[in-house]
Amino acid sequence: MGKTPKNLWTAPPTKVLRADPDSSIADLDTRSTPGFTGKKAEGKEQLETRGQVLSDLQELLYANGRSGDPRSVLLVLQGMDTSGKGGMVRHVIGHVDPQGVDHAAFGVPTPNEKRHHFLWRINKALPRGGQLGVFDRSHYEDVLVARVHELVPKKVWKGRYKEINQFEKELVDSGTTIVKVAMFVSLDEQKERLQERLDRPDKYWKYNPSDVSERALWPEYQKAYQAILDRTDTDHAPWYVIPADRKWYSRIAVTELLIDALERLELDWPSADFDIDEEKRRLAES
Ligand code: AMP
Ligand code: MG
Numbered sequence: 001m002g003k004t005p006k007n008l009w010t011a012p013p014t015k016v017l018r019a020d021p022d023s024s025i026a027d028l029d030t031r032s033t034p035g036f037t038g039k040k041a042e043g044k045e046q047l048e049t050r051g052q053v054l055s056d057l058q059e060l061l062y063a064n065g066r067s068g069d070p071r072s073v074l075l076v077l078q079g080m081d082t083s084g085k086g087g088m089v090r091h092v093i094g095h096v097d098p099q100g101v102d103h104a105a106f107g108v109p110t111p112n113e114k115r116h117h118f119l120w121r122i123n124k125a126l127p128r129g130g131q132l133g134v135f136d137r138s139h140y141e142d143v144l145v146a147r148v149h150e151l152v153p154k155k156v157w158k159g160r161y162k163e164i165n166q167f168e169k170e171l172v173d174s175g176t177t178i179v180k181v182a183m184f185v186s187l188d189e190q191k192e193r194l195q196e197r198l199d200r201p202d203k204y205w206k207y208n209p210s211d212v213s214e215r216a217l218w219p220e221y222q223k224a225y226q227a228i229l230d231r232t233d234t235d236h237a238p239w240y241v242i243p244a245d246r247k248w249y250s251r252i253a254v255t256e257l258l259i260d261a262l263e264r265l266e267l268d269w270p271s272a273d274f275d276i277d278e279e280k281r282r283l284a285e286s
Helices: 041-066 085-091 120-124 140-141 154-173 186-201 201-206 210-213 218-232 249-265 274-286
Strands: 072-079 099-106 132-136 176-184 240-241
Touching: 041 072, 041 249, 072 085, 072 186, 072 249, 085 099, 085 176, 085 249, 140 154, 140 218, 154 240, 176 218, 176 249, 186 201, 186 210, 210 218, 218 240, 240 249
Parallel strands: 072 132, 072 176, 099 132, 176 240
Antiparallel strands: none
16 A cells, blocks of 8 residues: 555635635636645646545445435536546546446537427436436536527526526435536637647547637636526535646546545445345355
8 A cells, every 4th residue: 555645735625616706717817726735746646546535435326326325426517628628537537437427428409409498408417326427518508608609599598597506406406416617727728728639630639620719709708607606606506616727636626526525425335135144154055
């Protein structure tokens, strides 16, 4: 066993990253590392050690799910292109057993999805009991891109904040812990990441010409993000604001948020639903 690493958090991410009604994302320093005193090397070390803790807790959740526990955890990832949503799935969720992960990515709605209420496709993708659900984009796109591009009339998207709060309340009441993460990179950092996608053949696949057009709408997106933080940060489904220019930081921060969510379930190994001594005897005799 390696030595136990020092705790380099001066304040828990659940506290320092929680959306704050008194502050504006326009003032967020996207290069900052709130609550963490270490640098990149320590951050990377943390990701491994804490990733193992996350994995152990997820196994407990999965085991309980197999025994009929209806509870689940849902990580909702939102952020502009290049903010690191995909990397979060690979490097944080990558620590846990894929059997226990319900992953869903939401892109432009298909013609069929467009014919339904915006929560229809979301409902179909919710995690089952014992699963760690991960949404790469989510129902929040329907008050982000839909608002910025006026894909629906103002009256429609305006009503969605309330609908979302209601929907999430029901989800929480049915046993799902929701962890909502909004990742923010600066306009400059996004430019660098898009540049890399154009310079490296192994990254072309991530590049989408429309990402550059969207940059012109940055202030509108900021406004739409501010609105979701102002209107859909609730005690039952809180938002966490993640400075994401430093990928190592955003990853350890979200690892801690998930560990916290799982610990709060106070899970224990499910008890045997068979007679242990009797089974030991049968096995010995077999
Ligand atoms: P990516 O996550 O890079 O694969 O891109 C997915 C794209 O789908 C993004 O441009 C999103 O804005 C878009 N998208 C996701 N959900 C919706 C939605 N409900 N309505 C319109 N566009 C959406
Ligand atoms: Mg993209």
